[in-house]
Amino acid sequence: MCRAYFIICLAIILFLSCSSAHKEQDDKISAINNFYKAVLALKNDGIPEKKDIEKLSPFISTSFKNLLLEAKKAEDRYFHKTKGEVPPLIEGSLFFSLFEGADKIISITEETKTDQIAYLIELEYRDRYGKKEKIRWQDRAVLVIENDRWAVNDLELLGKWSFGAKGKLSDILNNVIQAQNN
Numbered sequence: 001m002c003r004a005y006f007i008i009c010l011a012i013i014l015f016l017s018c019s020s021a022h023k024e025q026d027d028k029i030s031a032i033n034n035f036y037k038a039v040l041a042l043k044n045d046g047i048p049e050k051k052d053i054e055k056l057s058p059f060i061s062t063s064f065k066n067l068l069l070e071a072k073k074a075e076d077r078y079f080h081k082t083k084g085e086v087p088p089l090i091e092g093s094l095f096f097s098l099f100e101g102a103d104k105i106i107s108i109t110e111e112t113k114t115d116q117i118a119y120l121i122e123l124e125y126r127d128r129y130g131k132k133e134k135i136r137w138q139d140r141a142v143l144v145i146e147n148d149r150w151a152v153n154d155l156e157l158l159g160k161w162s163f164g165a166k167g168k169l170s171d172i173l174n175n176v177i178q179a180q181n182n
Helices: 001-042 051-057 062-081 169-182
Strands: 103-110 116-126 135-146 150-156
Touching: 001 051, 001 103, 001 116, 001 135, 001 150, 051 169, 062 150, 062 169, 103 135, 150 169
Parallel strands: none
Antiparallel strands: 103 116, 116 135, 135 150
16 A cells, blocks of 8 residues: 555656646746747837837846847947948848848757757748748757746857858947947
8 A cells, every 4th residue: 555655656756747847848948939929029120129128028038138238228329329321230130140030940959069948940031022041040049948938048040151240149249339439
């Protein structure tokens, strides 16, 4: 009887731990999906306006939000300094490797061999002009848990083409901030 009780308890513990792990995975993917849905809805280039950063804030970490806000201030200082007569410091889509941005998410895949919680995001852009071809690539979303929720903390732009943005978005934004603080 004692052994049967032990087996039942063990089965319950295993079931609950699997259920908890599955929910955590769903929460991470949901955080990424919600972030990209919000980004795709913005449909603007460069560093977003403050009101748009606020729209993203439920899906991003506090440090990522603060970095975007600081970069926006730096971009505004640059605009005033140059009287708007030169292009902005960041042109094109900020959140994607492809200058034109993306139209949709194809897949989200967890990366297991990293020192951070990261997911490869397969994205697609459909050329509305010319040959109307599809362009697909992967970028990386890095997550952190903050205030009992998963949040996007950084993006790594991984596009392989010559003129795409590359590297960590946090580094790109920090470069904008540093350029205007000098």
